Amino acid sequence: MTSKFAVDLPISADQPSLAGPSGTGSGGTRVLGALTLVGIALVAFLAFVATPADSDMGDTVRLIYVHVPIVSVAYLGIVIATIGSIAFLWKRSEWWDLVASSSAEVSAVLMGLTLVVGMIWGKPTWGVYWVWDARLTSTLVLFLLLLGYQAVRRTSVDPWVRGKRSAIVGLLLLPNVLIVNRSVEWWRSLHQEPTLLRLDPTIEGLQLFTLVLAIGVTALMFVWLAVHRFRLAWLQDRVDRRLLVDAIEDRRSEVTV
């Protein structure tokens, strides 16, 4: 090979091999997955069979055991995404970039589900799918912000460019959440009667236990999904870079022959 073609590409410094893991599962994630599935089965039993129906809301109250956990864990994921973005800008490591993006992606799915579950609950309870309640509105805006973050992720294949762009958007997620929540709460409280969405404050005993367990199980599920998403993204980056290195080597061999 002549030096003429030894182009100094940043990617050629570290040529990743494809001889790594071929899947995203490992012993740890299998245990995690099994625990999650058992937990979901347990929560389903408690939520549908063991706990009583609400005197006012009837069976629809059981949706709380899905709704509250997924929205809480989605917020947790956003906090992780912001921390990951800050850590990426500080440490400049691909690891943190993928932590942030995997958390944000799973959070986006959970936020979407929160909205859907909320609407399914809203129709029989309020008679409408949607009300312009503070919490609903801020959740919707937040969901759209997360979609914007996902769009930024897809703008570049260069991990460094992609990481920097999405880290700055990710860094601003948390301040945005705070500003959106504040503004929407003022908006509704100044102009409308108090929020309709009020969970029964006297939740206790088995119902409280079910809810806490459901939050724990959902957090486990979040970790499970995020770890798989992280590993998938990691492998995808390796494959992309490997293909590029292979293509460059093919071209070089054509010339030297």
Added chain:
Amino acid sequence: MFRDAALVAGKDLRIELRSRVAINQVLPLAVLLLVLFAFALDPDTGLLVRATPGLFWIATVLCGLLAVQRAFAVETADGVTDGLRLSALDTGGLFLGKAAAVALQLIVLQALLLAGVVVLYDAAPSGWLMLVVTCGTATAGIAAAGTLFGVLAAGVRVRETLLPLLLLPVLAPVLLAATRAFEAAFEGRSSEGWPWVGLLAAFALVYIVAGLFGFGALLEES
């Protein structure tokens, strides 16, 4: 930094003055929006007057989006971004300059829109102090957030669609707060409007700080 900002703002405003895109296209578009709102909401029912603050700010945000897109369209052509980076201007100053140019165009636009709603919608604005302060803080927020996301989207092939998707949800609190502050001013209840102005100021501050630190890193990749 401020001298650099003044240079960049001066450059952008001179380009806008000479190309006349803002005057010949964006300002007429703002008037057109006012006309379209009147078609959508029946002017005879009083709905239009009641909705005036909201419509004013929707028109401002949409035109702001165009101003931001314009501000970076002139940079991405012919590798001007590389020239800017080579010019050794302070990146914080670059950010402030571009944001200031967008802000100034938006202020001119808002003056026209305000005249437009008075003439076309028969709106009777009052509480001028509140109106001016709201316009100032909201415009600072729109320009700062717009400039930050504008440079992020500038180097991307899908920038025309990416920028609205990123920017509009972020600007939702600005739209909300500025509309409420305007409503309070129009109805002579200024005391209710000041918390909203505070929120606008906080938003502007967050994005000015984020822009001062993040703009340089994003400019490298555009």
